[in-house]
Amino acid sequence: MEHDHHKDKTNENKTINKNNTVPFAEDNFTHNIKQLQERKLDRRGFMKTLVGAAGVFAVSTLPWGALAMRELSRDGEKQYAEKEIVKLDDVKVGEAVQFTYPSEHHTALLIRTGEQDVVAYQNACTHLLCPVFWDKGKEKLVCPCHHGFFDVTTGQPTAGPPQRPLPQITLTVKQGTVYATGVKRYET
Numbered sequence: 486m487e488h489d490h491h492k493d494k495t496n497e498n499k500t501i502n503k504n505n506t507v508p509f510a511e512d513n514f515t516h517n518i519k520q521l522q523e524r525k526l527d528r529r530g531f532m533k534t535l536v537g538a539a540g541v542f543a544v545s546t547l548p549w550g551a552l553a554m555r556e557l558s559r560d561g562e563k564q565y566a567e568k569e570i571v572k573l574d575d576v577k578v579g580e581a582v583q584f585t586y587p588s589e590h591h592t593a594l595l596i597r598t599g600e601q602d603v604v605a606y607q608n609a610c611t612h613l614l615c616p617v618f619w620d621k622g623k624e625k626l627v628c629p630c631h632h633g634f635f636d637v638t639t640g641q642p643t644a645g646p647p648q649r650p651l652p653q654i655t656l657t658v659k660q661g662t663v664y665a666t667g668v669k670r671y672e673t
């Protein structure tokens with residue numbers, strides 16, 4: 486028995502020696518792989534901490550005034566989240582639906598001007614912020630407060646006190662559903 490056991494051990498050693506590429510017994514080798522992975526994960530965790538710290542540092546040192554200026558100027562390309570508004574089939578040609586974009590505080594109107602045509606504007610009047618509505622008969626956006634009128638295809642004021650166009654909301658239609666994708670900027 487003792488002899489057999491010794492023989493086994495010798496065989497085992499022989500196998501390992503023959504495969505010169507395997508330096509340790511198999512369980513040791515597996516253990517080493519795990520160790521390497523763990524080290525990688527540790528590094529990643531460490532990098533995340535670094536990025537987080539850099540982020541906090543960046544935020545605390547941001548030149549807010551300069552950012553606000555950029556935001557107000559036309560080159561500040563703001564990113565907006567895409568938002569589902571309505572199924573195209575649920576709005577008849579010539580009709581409008583109200584929605585909010587980009588936040589719940591920005592009311593807006595979407596008007597279906599043709600079979601495949603939709604336009605949308607934020608509907609706070611550019612005069613004194615009264616809500617503008619869609620007048621189907623006149624085919625214009627109308628502000629009742631001081632009789633302001635806006636062109637439906639451009640959002641430009643056509644009559645009354647408003648001097649600036651309504652901010653247009655960019656739209657995309659995917660598989661019959663209309664999505665808001667952004668708010669266009671105008672020169673002031």
Ligand code: FES
Pocket residue numbers: 610611612613614615628629630631632633645646647
């Ligand atoms: S608030 Fe709209 S015309 Fe004055």
